[in-house]
Amino acid sequence: MRNAAAAVAVLAFLAVGCGTHQSGGDADGRTGKPRAAGLSWAYERIDERDGELIDGAARAPDDIWALGGDDVGDGRLTRGHLLHFDGKKWAREPMPVDGDPHLSRLDSLGSAGIRLSTVDKSGAEEKRRYALWDGARWTPLGGATAAEGLSGDAPRGQLTDVEVITQEDVWVLQGDGGVTHWDGSRWRVTPMPAKVVALAGSASDDVWAVGSRTEGPGIGGRGGEVRQPAAMHYDGKNWSLTRTPTYRFPDPVPPGPYAEFTGIDVASKTHVRAHGGHSYKGYDGEEVRDPESEAVELSWDGTRWKDSDPLPGACAHRNPVARDGDRGFFMNGNWHLTTDGTCTKIKKRRLPEGQGARPESEQQLWLKKIVAVPGTDKVLGFGAVDVLQSGAAPHRAVVVSLRRS
Numbered sequence: 548m549r550n551a552a553a554a555v556a557v558l559a560f561l562a563v564g565c566g567t568h569q570s571g572g573d574a575d576g577r578t579g580k581p582r583a584a585g586l587s588w589a590y591e592r593i594d595e596r597d598g599e600l601i602d603g604a605a606r607a608p609d610d611i612w613a614l615g616g617d618d619v620g621d622g623r624l625t626r627g628h629l630l631h632f633d634g635k636k637w638a639r640e641p642m643p644v645d646g647d648p649h650l651s652r653l654d655s656l657g658s659a660g661i662r663l664s665t666v667d668k669s670g671a672e673e674k675r676r677y678a679l680w681d682g683a684r685w686t687p688l689g690g691a692t693a694a695e696g697l698s699g700d701a702p703r704g705q706l707t708d709v710e711v712i713t714q715e716d717v718w719v720l721q722g723d724g725g726v727t728h729w730d731g732s733r734w735r736v737t738p739m740p741a742k743v744v745a746l747a748g749s750a751s752d753d754v755w756a757v758g759s760r761t762e763g764p765g766i767g768g769r770g771g772e773v774r775q776p777a778a779m780h781y782d783g784k785n786w787s788l789t790r791t792p793t794y795r796f797p798d799p800v801p802p803g804p805y806a807e808f809t810g811i812d813v814a815s816k817t818h819v820r821a822h823g824g825h826s827y828k829g830y831d832g833e834e835v836r837d838p839e840s841e842a843v844e845l846s847w848d849g850t851r852w853k854d855s856d857p858l859p860g861a862c863a864h865r866n867p868v869a870r871d872g873d874r875g876f877f878m879n880g881n882w883h884l885t886t887d888g889t890c891t892k893i894k895k896r897r898l899p900e901g902q903g904a905r906p907e908s909e910q911q912l913w914l915k916k917i918v919a920v921p922g923t924d925k926v927l928g929f930g931a932v933d934v935l936q937s938g939a940a941p942h943r944a945v946v947v948s949l950r951r952s
Contacts, residue, residue: 602614614651644663708745752782761773802827803828927949
């Protein structure tokens, strides 16, 4: 799945009344297909202060964390704080290490814990800070590479992508490109067949890694391609390169051409979509029009890669932001896409009375992170509600949960 640390904004207009232009109706207006009924967001927690939640991670139904900050105006947040849910109530807690909330992230590492990464800008130089939650306490991880407090092949430094298959089966892509695996008892470094930039999976024997390769078919020659897309599959025992199309520009070939995957989304063993691009490094200085860069969009049907079909309806120009088990994906813009091609707007509620929002106001729900709670069917969203009205306008940090009916 896409990098969980990237700010994933899911925007939903909570208009007065039904808002039929946003969520009403029984069919997708572009395809005529029935909508997946009964998806809506309900409020789990509304902060009493203005602010926002930036990230979240769940270790268990009674061990859920969120990261955010209080609003000081102009989109700026005060010193970050954490929220913890112990199965009964949410409670504020201080961050275990100092850092800018806008530059912070939480990563679930399954039974290995939850990892906090942040950047401390209080001194003359920015410093990266890390801490690990083991289910009982937060432990700061010292040093520039966060090596202190870790043992063996545990992930160090920045994390680029994390894929939790189960609590005892976790794949981590580090900032230096290394891949490590948690098997429930220890971490192990995993050699990969090619450069990796993203991970995703649906089962212990169905994990994907994508990026690029610099050897093999389509490299060099008349096309001059310096790299080609690489898609690697893990079958529960070994990683192997799958056969992917090669790309080249027509003559005259521009300088430094390359093709690569930059992300992958996996719902099941037969529902996989990889995306990237085909471009080049610069201009040749001659009076020859250089070709247009092109998108690379491929789908895996269980046996081979082929060009992806356009996504249906309103999901056609949207991207997955979180996996919804084997059902499909949560899409940006507050939409949901099932594996059978049904694109549905997720309904949402207005803030309850007493939150400072007037009846005529418009409200926007921004979700920065969507998280599945391990061992349950529960899905949580973390973000904020903007109230659009004259005068004082609340901006409340919220936790929402998905309702299915």
